[in-house]
Amino acid sequence: MNVRDMLLHGAISLTPSEERIVQVLLTDYPAAGLGTATSLAKRAGVSDPTVVRLAMKLGFEGFPALQRRLLADVEARLHSPLLMMEAKRPDMGTHSEQGAAIAYMHSVASNLNKALTSTPLASYQRAARLVMDTKGKVVLLGGRYSRFIAGMLAAYLLQFRPDIMHIDALSAQKTDVLVDLGKRDLLIVFDYRRYQLDVVAFAQLAAARRVRILLFTDPWLSPIAEFSELTLTCPIEVNSPYDTMASSVAQIEAVIAQILASMEKRTRERIEELEEIRLQASASLDNARLLEEEKPALASMTTK
Amino acid sequence: MNVRDMLLHGAISLTPSEERIVQVLLTDYPAAGLGTATSLAKRAGVSDPTVVRLAMKLGFEGFPALQRRLLADVEARLHSPLLMMEAKRPDMGTHSEQGAAIAYMHSVASNLNKALTSTPLASYQRAARLVMDTKGKVVLLGGRYSRFIAGMLAAYLLQFRPDIMHIDALSAQKTDVLVDLGKRDLLIVFDYRRYQLDVVAFAQLAAARRVRILLFTDPWLSPIAEFSELTLTCPIEVNSPYDTMASSVAQIEAVIAQILASMEKRTRERIEELEEIRLQASASLDNARLLEEEKPALASMTTK
DNA sequence: GAAATTTTGTAATATTCTCTTCAGCAATGT
DNA sequence: ACATTGCTGAAGAGAATATTACAAAATTTC
Numbered sequence: 001m002n003v004r005d006m007l008l009h010g011a012i013s014l015t016p017s018e019e020r021i022v023q024v025l026l027t028d029y030p031a032a033g034l035g036t037a038t039s040l041a042k043r044a045g046v047s048d049p050t051v052v053r054l055a056m057k058l059g060f061e062g063f064p065a066l067q068r069r070l071l072a073d074v075e076a077r078l079h080s081p082l083l084m085m086e087a088k089r090p091d092m093g094t095h096s097e098q099g100a101a102i103a104y105m106h107s108v109a110s111n112l113n114k115a116l117t118s119t120p121l122a123s124y125q126r127a128a129r130l131v132m133d134t135k136g137k138v139v140l141l142g143g144r145y146s147r148f149i150a151g152m153l154a155a156y157l158l159q160f161r162p163d164i165m166h167i168d169a170l171s172a173q174k175t176d177v178l179v180d181l182g183k184r185d186l187l188i189v190f191d192y193r194r195y196q197l198d199v200v201a202f203a204q205l206a207a208a209r210r211v212r213i214l215l216f217t218d219p220w221l222s223p224i225a226e227f228s229e230l231t232l233t234c235p236i237e238v239n240s241p242y243d244t245m246a247s248s249v250a251q252i253e254a255v256i257a258q259i260l261a262s263m264e265k266r267t268r269e270r271i272e273e274l275e276e277i278r279l280q281a282s283a284s285l286d287n288a289r290l291l292e293e294e295k296p297a298l299a300s301m302t303t304k
Numbered sequence: 305m306n307v308r309d310m311l312l313h314g315a316i317s318l319t320p321s322e323e324r325i326v327q328v329l330l331t332d333y334p335a336a337g338l339g340t341a342t343s344l345a346k347r348a349g350v351s352d353p354t355v356v357r358l359a360m361k362l363g364f365e366g367f368p369a370l371q372r373r374l375l376a377d378v379e380a381r382l383h384s385p386l387l388m389m390e391a392k393r394p395d396m397g398t399h400s401e402q403g404a405a406i407a408y409m410h411s412v413a414s415n416l417n418k419a420l421t422s423t424p425l426a427s428y429q430r431a432a433r434l435v436m437d438t439k440g441k442v443v444l445l446g447g448r449y450s451r452f453i454a455g456m457l458a459a460y461l462l463q464f465r466p467d468i469m470h471i472d473a474l475s476a477q478k479t480d481v482l483v484d485l486g487k488r489d490l491l492i493v494f495d496y497r498r499y500q501l502d503v504v505a506f507a508q509l510a511a512a513r514r515v516r517i518l519l520f521t522d523p524w525l526s527p528i529a530e531f532s533e534l535t536l537t538c539p540i541e542v543n544s545p546y547d548t549m550a551s552s553v554a555q556i557e558a559v560i561a562q563i564l565a566s567m568e569k570r571t572r573e574r575i576e577e578l579e580e581i582r583l584q585a586s587a588s589l590d591n592a593r594l595l596e597e598e599k600p601a602l603a604s605m606t607t608k
Numbered sequence: 609g610a611a612a613t614t615t616t617g618t619a620a621t622a623t624t625c626t627c628t629t630c631a632g633c634a635a636t637g638t
Numbered sequence: 639a640c641a642t643t644g645c646t647g648a649a650g651a652g653a654a655t656a657t658t659a660c661a662a663a664a665t666t667t668c
Contacts, residue, residue: 009403015645031379034338036625047647052627063626064654074378075335100565101428101558105420108554112416116409124405145459148452152549155449240561241576245456250412250550254405257544261404272545319615340655351617356657367656368624615664623656629649636643 002073003066004029006058008120017046018054019122020231026118027219027233030070037063045225107238108246114235115247118219123232128258130214130230136184137163139177139211141170143199146190149216149245153188153252159271160259170198175205183210191215191222192236192243200224216248306377307370308333310362321350322358334374341367411542412550418539419551427536432562434518434534440488441467443481443515445474447503450494453520453549457492457556463575464563474502479509487514495519495526496540496547504528520552 007022014022021044025032032040037055041048055066131138138157142150147168154166167174181187187206191199200223207213207227215228218236225231234251236243260268311326318326325348329336336344341359345352359370435442442461446454451472458470471478485491491510495503504527511517511531519532522540529535538555540547564572 008406017646028379031375034375034378037627038625048625049627049648050646053646056627071335071338074338075332099425101432101562102420102425104558104561105416105554108557109413109416109420112409112413112550116406116413121403121406128405145456148455148459151452151455152449155452156546238557240557240564242460242557242560244554244557246416246550246554246557249553250409250548253412253542253544253546253548253550254408256546257408258405260544321616341657342655352655353618353657354616357616609668611666611668613664613666615662617660617662619658619660621656621658623654625654626652628651631646631648633646634644636641638639638641 002076003033003058003070004073004117008117012057014054014057014122016230017044017050018057019120019126020044020046021051021054022120023118023123023231023233026120027235029118030074033067033070034074104238104240107240108244111235111238111244112247112250115251118235119232119251123230124255124258125262126230127214127232127255128262130186130212131157131188131255132161132259132262134184134186134212136186137165137181138186138188139181139206140164140166140188140190141199141202142190143192143194143196145245146192146216146248149248149252150188150190152249153255156252156256159274160263170202175202178202178205178209181206181209181211183212186212186214188214189216189224189228190248191224192218192245192248193220193222195222195224203227216251218243306380307337307362307374308377316361318358318361321348321354322361324348324350325355325358334378337371337374338378408542408544411544412548415539415542415548416551416554419555423536423538423555427534428559428562429566430534431518431536431559432566434490434516435461435492435559436465436563436566438488438490438516440490441469441485442490442492443485443510444468444470444492444494445503445506446494447496447498447500449549450496450520450552453552453556454492454494456553457559460556460560463578464567474506479506482506482509482513485510485513485515487516490516490518492518493520493528493532494552495528496522496549496552497524497526499526499528507531520555522547 004026007026021040024040024044032043037051038048041051044051052063055063058066060066060069138161140150140154140157142148151166151168154164157164165177167177187203189199189203191203195217203213203215203224204227213224213228213230215222215224215231217225217231217233219233221231221233232251232255234247236245236247238244260271263271308330311330325344328344328348336347341355342352345355348355356367359367362370364370364373442465444454444458444461446452455470455472458468461468469481471481491507493503493507495507507517507519507528508531517528517532517534519526519528519535521529521535521537523537525535525537536555536559538551540549540551542548564575567575
């Protein structure tokens with residue numbers, strides 16, 4: 001069993017700072033673990049003893065032992081047949097003008113795969129718990145683009161619990177919501193690179209008021225990571241001047257899935273039924289068309 | 305220039321024992337160099353000072369410096385997209401309550417792959433042309449969830465052309481925009497299943513006014529497909545009571561990529577520069593950490 | 609074949625890294 | 639509110655590692 005799997009599916013329960021280490025390690029696997037223990041600790045924003053303790057928790061004699069294992073992994077992977085193929089990979093550099101969209105989709109796919117392998121299950125579980133265990137309000141905030149993701153998550157969460165509040169565009173007035181927030185509340189903030197000053201500032205103010213913070217960011221970490229309780233990272237780089245948001249969307253959906261899974265069976269069933277009903281209600285609209293003819297579809301549409 | 309090439313094509317003359325080291329290093333590259341200097345020396349049958357001297361001869365400050373370079377090489381090779389795919393998938397099927405989030409991510413990944421292979425390039429090209437060739441206004445509309453995707457696309461398009469208008473929540477008032485629309489205008493509508501009556505109705509009214517329609521929907525086709533000029537479908541089913549929007553997001557991003565590719569070179573470059581500048585502005589925040597040491601990162605984060 | 613030069617290893621030193629101890633802190637239960 | 643438990647980081651001891659200094663081989667040169 002290689003180290004990556006130990007981290008992803010390991011049966012050991014991790015403390016928050018240990019989790020941060022794991023996240024760093026997975027995001028930049030295995031290079032992040034091949035330096036010194038102290039460098040890894042700094043990157044994760046924890047102290048070196050914590051790194052050492054994690055190594056031991058994983059069953060190693062100490063950090064160097066873990067490192068040796070990591071090295072073995074590298075070796076194995078570098079000699080894998082896949083890497084041989086890699087050598088003759090077509091140069092992605094040429095946008096080729098023609099298949100730009102297709103090339104882009106491929107690039108997103110590999111991005112998603114990266115996301116898949118770089119976030120441990122525990123992070124999702126923690127996020128789910130954080131959201132559902134919060135007694136007070138849950139406030140959502142995002143940047144220029146990511147505010148749409150915040151909106152999506154808000155729309156989902158509305159169905160699971162009350163007191164959801166999405167701050168769409170950050171204005172001076174909106175900052176006022178802060179006065180009502182305290183340590184029983186949760187701020188879910190999305191901040192991918194080109195970290196927006198106003199968003200960071202808002203989060204900082206919230207942190208000062210002891211509001212708990214759940215941060216979604218990229219592997220380079222928004223400054224907000226400094227004072228967030230839990231940080232979920234997600235790769236965003238693709239061959240385009242813009243970054244992709246597809247993986248981020250998948251990620252919040254995954255959190256939703258995790259919330260659903262951890263719910264009481266009855267509660268979950270009620271929600272599933274609810275969706276089922278909504279689906280049927282709309283399906284009746286155009287089912288006929290799909291199964292039979294086109295005419296009924298138009299008919300049903302003109303009826304209301 | 306990576307270390308391997310330095311060793312292979314280096315212009316420096318090597319002493320016999322140095323050559324032995326190089327040989328070992330190349331035989332097991334780069335793993336052999338990632339341990340301690342002493343371990344490498346032993347494998348080559350020489351003493352450790354010889355190893356250190358070689359490192360310096362190659363232009364490094366010392367052995368650790370060479371090691372850092374070696375690590376960078378590994379990272380570059382390991383981060384190639386293809387290799388990310390290799391990270392094997394755990395057994396699906398077992399929803400297991402535990403790994404709900406992970407299972408979900410896998411399911412999204414395969415969904416995306418499906419999207420990848422089921423939409424021809426021509427569709428993206430036509431969508432791109434449709435958007436950019438429209439002389440009049442471009443109005444965007446979505447449903448309960450998909451309106452966020454509409455919002456994203458609107459945010460992107462704003463940078464490419466004027467007269468972009470996102471109808472966020474559909475109200476009676478908003479329907480009024482219809483009176484200003486005609487056959488020179490374009491309606492981009494997102495309508496995934498649980499096709500919303502109001503959205504369909506709006507599209508229908510637009511169609512009646514001869515507004516051109518670009519529809520994003522799922523493979524079961526929204527009724528709007530009946531009167532849209534171009535329909536892009538995208539699979540949305542995953543193992544969850546909800547549908548995924550990740551692929552849809554990827555899809556609109558792909559359209560953006562296609563638009564960028566089909567633009568005049570100069571125009572595109574200007575936009576890319578713009579993004580580049582935005583990126584650097586924020587990157588300067590924490591770049592130091594990634595390229596050099598850990599210290600500056602923490603410093604920069606606390607500094608503002 | 610001896611001196612000069614280069615190469616190499618041993619030993620001592622300097623540096624860096626790991627890991628233990630301990631005390632502070634927050635969360636949780638009584 | 640108080641005690642308990644577990645998590646965390648600061649500090650420093652101790653170990654491992656890299657590097658320097660120097661002397662012994664080996665090689666070359668005359």
